[in-house]
Amino acid sequence: MTESVITEYDGKDRDRVARIYRYGPGGVQVYDSHDRLRRMYKFSPGENMMTENDPKAPAKVLRRFVFDDYGMLEETFSFGNPPRTYRYENGGQQIVMREGGDYGAVGKTYSFEGSGVAVTSFGRDGSIERVYVFEPGGSAITIRTGGWYGEVERTLVFDRIDPVVFRAPDSFLQFLSFTEKSQREIDEAIDEEVAKIRAGSGGNRYAYTGPRNTEGSGNAEPARVVGRRGPARDDDSGIDFITDADTPRDVPRGPPGSRDGGAGIPFEERWQSATNGREGVSSGRSTSIPLDERFRSSREEDRTLSRGRSANIPLDERFQSSRDEDRTLNRGRSADIPLEERFRSSEDDKDELTPGRSTQISYEERKAGRRLP
Structure with missing residues (x-):
């Protein structure tokens, strides 16, 4: 078996190489766009094992x-990376990936279909995350995001190897292992693109290409940059800023403290725009439902009250406990006290009433207002 080459491109166009895979009998070596060795995989056919080495x-x-x-x-x-298991299901037409071992949570599902493999992420409620499309002609595999007609994420072109080899479940797992991108590699690619844009070699189509107002251009005042929401400031960063040319100039301003530009629009004009000239309020969708259909569910309900559990208890058994109770009243303790003893204490407590001091004053003296000495 001679060494085969798999070239990976970013996106659909094959003008920017992302990675190069050198696939040989001893393993796979992965190089980046600068021809630097980034990954190394070794095969152990006798042990049915593949290792990733530093x-x-x-x-x-x-x-x-x-x-x-x-x-x-x-x-x-x-440290910190749990193991993952990939198990065949549905007769080999599906691979289920579990995080943390054989009994871990389902992370992704790989379904083998007519023209490729669809990857469903468990956290996306069953929606397709990406698909591996085996292109007709047997020369490339296109990876699309979001579905079979989604945006092309990567394109892998094969040289001296047929991509159909990786259609088998065991071969696809091997292909998936050495082509998977880690989050670190994705971040490094983004940082590299940002560095190209900052260096001016990226050809950013959104960059401002008009004349700059600098001190040496013959203008009276130095270059100033107008921010989106901040005041004007001196431009000493060397970065071209686009002024607020797309901001409407005639927006009516509201009262102080208002952030809504529509505060100065009359109410009649707002209502006219909302109703589009229609008079009155349109009827809701529920008016198209007949009354019979609305109240049908309430009529069909069984409103018969069920017999309670107490109805099965005979009346004799219910009142048996009350009949068995002893309703004879006990004699109180006061019944043992003789009547003579009862009234004797009340007679002993009677005191002779002494005449008060006011009896010494005659009626005439009381009318005259005499006071007691």
Whole structure:
């Protein structure tokens, strides 16, 4: 088996190389766009195993992929990355990836269909995350995001190897392992593009290409930059800013503190725009439902009250407990006290009433207002 080359391009156009895979009998070596070795995979056919080794230290194993009749087990040797299992289901027409082992949560599902493989993410409520489309002619695999007609994310062109080889479930798992992009690689690619734009070699189509108002251009005042919402400031950054040319100039201003530009629009004009000249309020959708259909559900309900559980208890059993109760009243303790003893205490408590001091004053003296001494 001679060494085969897989060239990966960003997007649909094949003008910007992202990565290069050198696929040989001993393993796979992954190079970036600057021809730097970024990943290294080694095959162990006798053990049905593939390992990812550190390019700077080839003897150091970073990940290990063990293949069996039920799928593949991915073991990672870096801290914080749990293992993942890929198991065949539905007669080999589907691969389920679980995070954390055989009994972990389902992360993604790979479904083999007519022209490729659809990847469904469990967190997206069953919607397709991306698809691997095996293009007709057997020379490329297109990776699309969002569905079969989504935007092209990557294009892999094969040289001296047929992509149909990776249509088998076990071969696709191997292909998926060495073509998967880590978040670190995605961030590095974004940083590289940002650096190109800042250096001026990226050809950004949104950059301002008109004349700049600088001090050496013959103008009376130095260059000033008008921000979107801030005051004008001196431009000493060397970056071209586009002024607020797309901001409407005749927007009526509202009262102080108002952020709504429509505060100065009369109410009649707003109502005219909302109703489009229609008189009155349009009828709702519920008016098209007949009354019989609305109240049908309430009529069909069974309104018969069910017999309670107490109805099964005979009356004799209900009142038996009250009949069994002893209703004889007990004699109180006061019944033991003789009547003579009862009234004796009341007679002993009677005191002779003494005449008051006011009896010494005659009626005439009381009318005259005499006071007691």
